[in-house]
Amino acid sequence: MASFNKQDDYNQLELTDASDNHQQPLIHLRTVGKPCSKPYISGMDAAAILVGLTALIVAVIVVWNKSTAVTLGQTNQLVLVGFALTIMGLCAQRQIILVSLLLQVRLGQSTLQNFDALLRNTAFASHSSFLTRAILLFLLALPLGLSIAYKRFSGSRSAVYIRAQDSDWGFVTAPGWPSSGNGLLLAVNAYVPFWEDPAVNRTYGYNLFVVSNTTAAVLDTPFPNMIQGLQARLRLGDSLQMKTTVNATISKNINLPSSQQDDPAFWGSLSADWMTKFFLYGFQLLERYTDKNSSRIFLSIWDDAITSFNSTAQQYVQSRQLCRGTWNITSSNITLVDAEMVQTSDQQPSDDQWVYIRHIVGLSNTTINTFPPLVASVVWARMIARWGIQSEPARNFYGKNIPGVHDDATMAARVQYPKAGQDISIRYETVTLKRFGWLLFVLAINPVLTVLSVIAQALLYSTPLQQGFGLISILGGVKKDSLDVLKGAALSGSLKRDVRVRFDVNADSDNAGFSRVQVELDVPGRSGLLKKRILYG
Numbered sequence: 001m002a003s004f005n006k007q008d009d010y011n012q013l014e015l016t017d018a019s020d021n022h023q024q025p026l027i028h029l030r031t032v033g034k035p036c037s038k039p040y041i042s043g044m045d046a047a048a049i050l051v052g053l054t055a056l057i058v059a060v061i062v063v064w065n066k067s068t069a070v071t072l073g074q075t076n077q078l079v080l081v082g083f084a085l086t087i088m089g090l091c092a093q094r095q096i097i098l099v100s101l102l103l104q105v106r107l108g109q110s111t112l113q114n115f116d117a118l119l120r121n122t123a124f125a126s127h128s129s130f131l132t133r134a135i136l137l138f139l140l141a142l143p144l145g146l147s148i149a150y151k152r153f154s155g156s157r158s159a160v161y162i163r164a165q166d167s168d169w170g171f172v173t174a175p176g177w178p179s180s181g182n183g184l185l186l187a188v189n190a191y192v193p194f195w196e197d198p199a200v201n202r203t204y205g206y207n208l209f210v211v212s213n214t215t216a217a218v219l220d221t222p223f224p225n226m227i228q229g230l231q232a233r234l235r236l237g238d239s240l241q242m243k244t245t246v247n248a249t250i251s252k253n254i255n256l257p258s259s260q261q262d263d264p265a266f267w268g269s270l271s272a273d274w275m276t277k278f279f280l281y282g283f284q285l286l287e288r289y290t291d292k293n294s295s296r297i298f299l300s301i302w303d304d305a306i307t308s309f310n311s312t313a314q315q316y317v318q319s320r321q322l323c324r325g326t327w328n329i330t331s332s333n334i335t336l337v338d339a340e341m342v343q344t345s346d347q348q349p350s351d352d353q354w355v356y357i358r359h360i361v362g363l364s365n366t367t368i369n370t371f372p373p374l375v376a377s378v379v380w381a382r383m384i385a386r387w388g389i390q391s392e393p394a395r396n397f398y399g400k401n402i403p404g405v406h407d408d409a410t411m412a413a414r415v416q417y418p419k420a421g422q423d424i425s426i427r428y429e430t431v432t433l434k435r436f437g438w439l440l441f442v443l444a445i446n447p448v449l450t451v452l453s454v455i456a457q458a459l460l461y462s463t464p465l466q467q468g469f470g471l472i473s474i475l476g477g478v479k480k481d482s483l484d485v486l487k488g489a490a491l492s493g494s495l496k497r498d499v500r501v502r503f504d505v506n507a508d509s510d511n512a513g514f515s516r517v518q519v520e521l522d523v524p525g526r527s528g529l530l531k532k533r534i535l536y537g
Contacts, residue, residue, distance in 0.1 A: 033476050035514040035537025038530055042467040045454045052091035052447040059084040059443045069158045069432040073235055077433050088446035089143045095453035100135050102460040108526040112499040127498050149442045156434035164424035167226040170416030171383045174206040175224040186381035194373045209339035216372035217248040218380035219325045231331050240329040241427040248323040251376035254315050267310050316375045462529035464503040464517050474519055482521040503527035
């Protein structure tokens with residue numbers, strides 16, 4: 001005779017044969033369902049909020065923290081923000097689906113097809129309700145829309161100041177410029193940008209600053225190793241703005257009084273003092289060494305048939321003065337973008353800025369006086385050719401007999417000089433995402449939905465569903481006699497009509513030690529409600 005033997009452990013049930021003195025188990029059944037009480041906020045809910053908010057914080061830091069934004073650049077920003085949006089979307093999606101299930105059960109509108117569509121996350125399941133389809137389409141469209149929306153905030157630029165290293169500055173050419181010969185090719189490189197579009201109070205090329213119609217400056221620049229080191233760290237689209245105060249070669253056009261311009265005796269008195277005389281096709285240069293920090297140059301272009309050197313000669317005074325310059329540096333170029341004279345008088349700041357200047361060639365045919373930039377470019381180029389870091393210093397220097405200059409080391413120290421990093425301002429600029437309020441709105445949508453969904457779940461606490469609800473929950477609680485309505489759908493997974501789902505809650509614990517939640521199929525009506533601190537299974 002067969003009998004049921006209920007063990008003290010509610011998870012075990014045995015069917016035994018009592019026909020003899022020794023009961024032998026015929027069937028051994030062990031249940032594996034785990035009863036539980038429903039918390040207001042589950043660990044998964046808290047984790048979803050925590051992970052979602054963490055992803056939001058990371059995205060905000062990536063976009064709004066300038067140092068991080070510049071370090072990453074726009075490409076890496078897009079990658080990290082896209083990843084954060086994905087994480088936040090996953091956290092929000094499950095919470096929204098669970099709230100949808102809870103609302104349908106609470107309102108008595110739950111159907112098996114709606115459960116199936118929500119659990120499988122498919123908006124096109126047969127016989128699912130309009131609201132269910134709308135929710136699933138929203139969950140499908142939201143991440144797509146957000147992925148498009150946040151990319152619309154690309155194309156901004158962010159900048160931070162970085163620490164500059166100690167460096168050497170002086171008469172130095174731009175990286176890649178030839179510096180062989182007498183330096184005239186350098187003068188052409190420096191002068192041509194101005195010649196193509198002459199204007200005043202404007203910078204040109206690598207280091208030319210046209211101060212006014214009578215004054216031009218060529219600024220000292222850093223040694224190539226500094227420029228190349230800065231360029232090596234730049235990505236495509238990155239730039240640096242380097243700002244500092246440096247020495248500059250100044251060329252100023254000072255008109256001669258008419259009493260001297262037209263006086264042959266004045267020009268005759270100069271012939272004995274002037275050490276260089278250059279003549280070529282009606283173009284003549286007179287120059288000499290004068291006091292420290294400057295030299296006078298007379299430049300003349302004339303036609304022997306109608307004019308003379310004296311009548312067209314222009315006087316230019318060269319000096320070394322302080323200028324404040326700002327250079328824009330990219331991975332492939334360096335340009336002087338802003339400059340200003342720090343000194344406004346002809347008085348020189350110190351003997352350390354003393355140089356000798358010689359050589360010139362040029363022509364002018366515009367309303368803008370093109371001679372001062374030309375003179376400044378040429379004397380700067382000649383100094384590089386003579387004393388630049390790429391040149392071979394000559395012992396037999398023309399100014400060797402000038403007081404204060406005794407050897408090459410003294411000369412080199414005055415045309416090249418160190419600058420402390422604290423005196424150099426370097427602004428690192430790169431392409432980043434725009435820091436707009438609407439971008440913050442885009443990033444915050446998923447975390448806000450997650451938090452609201454968890455709050456809604458807490459308000460719907462008594463509804464007999466919770467995190468982890470799925471196929472096992474339905475099968476674990478379904479009444480066997482209500483399964484007949486599903487016959488024929490084992491392979492197709494489709495039903496001919498809506499099948500209502502109702503949860504019957506028995507608050508009284510049975511002999512198993514827990515209350516039962518039973519699922520009834522094709523039974524209309526509202527579901528039962530859970531009570532606090534009751535074990536359900």
